[in-house]
Amino acid sequence: MSGAAPLAGIRIIEIGHMLMGPYCGMLLADLGADLIKVEPAQGDIARSIGQHSVGPHNAYFASLNRNKKSVVLDLASEQGQQALGELAASARGLITNLRPSAIHKLGLTYEHLKRWNPGIVCVALTGYGLEGPYADRPAYDYVIQALTGVMQITGEPGGPPAKTGYSAVDNSAAIMGAVGLLAKLTQGQGGQVDIAMYDTMLSQLNYLASAWLNAGEPVGRYAESAHPYIVPAQNFRTRDGWLVLFITHDDFWRLFCEELGRPQWLDDPAFATMDARRRNRERVVPAIAEVLADESTQHWLDRLTPLGLVVADVQSLESALASEHAVAREMVVDIPTEDGSIRAVGNPIKNRGAAMPLMRPPLLGEHNALISGGVRR
Numbered sequence: 001m002s003g004a005a006p007l008a009g010i011r012i013i014e015i016g017h018m019l020m021g022p023y024c025g026m027l028l029a030d031l032g033a034d035l036i037k038v039e040p041a042q043g044d045i046a047r048s049i050g051q052h053s054v055g056p057h058n059a060y061f062a063s064l065n066r067n068k069k070s071v072v073l074d075l076a077s078e079q080g081q082q083a084l085g086e087l088a089a090s091a092r093g094l095i096t097n098l099r100p101s102a103i104h105k106l107g108l109t110y111e112h113l114k115r116w117n118p119g120i121v122c123v124a125l126t127g128y129g130l131e132g133p134y135a136d137r138p139a140y141d142y143v144i145q146a147l148t149g150v151m152q153i154t155g156e157p158g159g160p161p162a163k164t165g166y167s168a169v170d171n172s173a174a175i176m177g178a179v180g181l182l183a184k185l186t187q188g189q190g191g192q193v194d195i196a197m198y199d200t201m202l203s204q205l206n207y208l209a210s211a212w213l214n215a216g217e218p219v220g221r222y223a224e225s226a227h228p229y230i231v232p233a234q235n236f237r238t239r240d241g242w243l244v245l246f247i248t249h250d251d252f253w254r255l256f257c258e259e260l261g262r263p264q265w266l267d268d269p270a271f272a273t274m275d276a277r278r279r280n281r282e283r284v285v286p287a288i289a290e291v292l293a294d295e296s297t298q299h300w301l302d303r304l305t306p307l308g309l310v311v312a313d314v315q316s317l318e319s320a321l322a323s324e325h326a327v328a329r330e331m332v333v334d335i336p337t338e339d340g341s342i343r344a345v346g347n348p349i350k351n352r353g354a355a356m357p358l359m360r361p362p363l364l365g366e367h368n369a370l371i372s373g374g375v376r377r
Contacts, residue, residue: 005032005354010185011091012036013084014068015075015108017044019141019167020125020197021097022064024174028095028181029067030347032357036087036370037068038075043364055339062342062361066335070362071371075106083371085116093181097125100135110192121184122192125177129196139197141169148201149219153208157221173200231277232288235314238297245288246310250274255307260291321345335360 011034014025022037022044029035037044044061052059071087074080084107088094096108103109103124110122124130127139145151145163155162173195180193202209208228211217219228226234233246247253250273257265265271265287270280277284292300297313304311315323321332331348334341337360347356 003354005356006351007031007033010034010093012181013038013087013091013094015094015096015098015106016125017097018046018049018170019064020170020174020177021095022046023171024095024097024123024125024177024181025068026064026066027174027178027347027349028093030356031349031351032354035068036091036367037065037070037362038073038084038087039070039364041072041074043072047364054342055337056363057337057339057342057361059342062335063344065361066342066344067357067359068362069367069370070364071368072365073371075108081107085113087371088113088116088120091117091120092185093121093123095123095125095177095181099138100124100126100130103130110190114190117190119190121181121190123177123181123195124193125173125195125197127196128198130192130194134198141167141197144169144197144201148198149205150201153219153221155221157223159221169197169201172204173197176200226281226285229278230274231281231284234285236289236292238292238300239295241297242314243292243297243300244312244314245292245304248274248310252309253277256304256309259303259307262291333358 007028010032012025012028013036014021015038016022016025025035025037044065046061046064047058050058050060054062071083073083075084094108094113096103098106098108103126107113108122109124109130110120113120113122126135127144128134128137142163145154145168146161150168151161151163154164177193177195180195184191184193208219212219222228222234224235226232227246230246230248233248234244236243236245247256253274254266257263270276270283271287301311301313320326326332329346329350331346333344333346335344335358342360
């Protein structure tokens, strides 16, 4: 028999828009939190992004706002502030991704809301933090990728700077926000959690930053998305496409060489060890590439996968969503609505034995009754 979802009974307020704040809120809502999304009269701008919908439900908005309730408040009015305070009195947390000036102006900080509830945890998801020389600069995912070095290290050598293929900064900061909120809830104290997109991406450059900070080694780009330290670990062309090969230690290297019929690579000082392969990348990679280019991607998958080697073909998002593994992991879900099902990506956090909610995204202001006498229930 299924038990309660992990965050059942915990009310969280979300005052966010677009991606970062709503994704943070949805992660918590998927885990059972009673998520109250506060929107302005015109609604979250995400309700109008893109051209796809299921009935009245915008597909972009639906991908980030299931399992939530929506109330409309004018937070710039006295009445809106009163309603916000009453919601805060019944909540354990508040998430917002407005700019710092708006966060302070609208009273979305712990310092402002603690009079209503000293135990509330307020999470600010901003570009550069609530304080600091960049605090009130406008920030979007692309800009943060540019300013933290992510764009500079992405792409082929000699090519232009490139962004990641998806909103890596927004999504990563959203996850950090959920972790920060849950950490404070576990501590059992209210307070302010300050999450910056800028800080998040610098943190995720961990070992690359460490090489520069401790040894002065600049970050470079490597052809075919190669790893800076591990060789071979990159994309290789095959006769009909691409093969991703990632050999992390010398036992795997031995299996690889034997399967390819290249025992001489085991004795060659430039090839024999992990450190030697890194130092002799310019010899090792072309030698491997010449062999792999002669056969199809599937040929190499059939030969190398049974050996336990880390190999994969490069798939599209469409094929990944249709894969048997995505199905087995319940990573594509159907959310019922009055106008048919909304198909969406599932939650990656699997809590076996816990009842996980799956409700359609709310219509704008659908739960306004919560702010007319019901907020304390």
